[in-house]
Amino acid sequence: MSDDPEEERRLMFGMLFSLKEVVARFSPTGSDNLHVMKTSNFILHHFQSLTGFVFVINTKADVPDLYANLQHIYSNIFIEYVAKNPLYHFNGEDPIDNPLFATKVEEYLMSLPVP
């Protein structure tokens, strides 16, 4: 879609940040807990952990809410393979360079009964 993946990442980050602010403003309780953003052709599923990690999946329009799945990826895969990895140094800058994590996530996503 976009010729520049770096640009796409920046746009996505900026959009999510503003979107969460807007959600917090619209919400009757002030919570910025976004589950799903739908357009005519695709759906963006979103989950944020209490520690601030944000998990996002873009899917086709016919996929139901994947919030619980994102939660599973966080608690069962991310925590197990990344956070509990003694060699993992969180400095907020580097992307997660953990091949086992990548494999596990892919396995899990493939196993979902989703088109």
Place this chain on the structure above:
Amino acid sequence: MATYYQLFIINRNGGLVYSKSLAPTAPALSTNDSLRLGSTFHGLHAIAQQIAPIVSGGIERLETETFILQCFQTLTGVKFVVTAAPGTPDLDALLRGIYEVYSDYVLKNPFYEVDMPIRCDLFHRFLDKQIERHRSLSTNKRRSL
């Protein structure tokens, strides 16, 4: 119970032309806040179209833990946005109904300047009627389910 929280109408340039609180539980927004929210949403609507992995329109619906937001964009770029409690059905039917009232009592009003804030008396009256109608339709539907 169909609970609507707020209604916003945003013009083609992102400016807010109308906002209305539809429930006492809706967050209280000052005029400034509503204006800012209107333009921010207009911008995000466009960005969503850009970051889409495939060709797509802008934001149609946001679902969060505490509310749903539905947006209907007309062919001329006017956006009708409504927020409601989670599980409220038929929001797009509501927005289309509001669009009808808008076309009839705002656009056809010879004294109305396009893209300016709406101050048409008949619009306010018929809008309230339209919202009430949809509210009771949705509530009755839920009860019969």
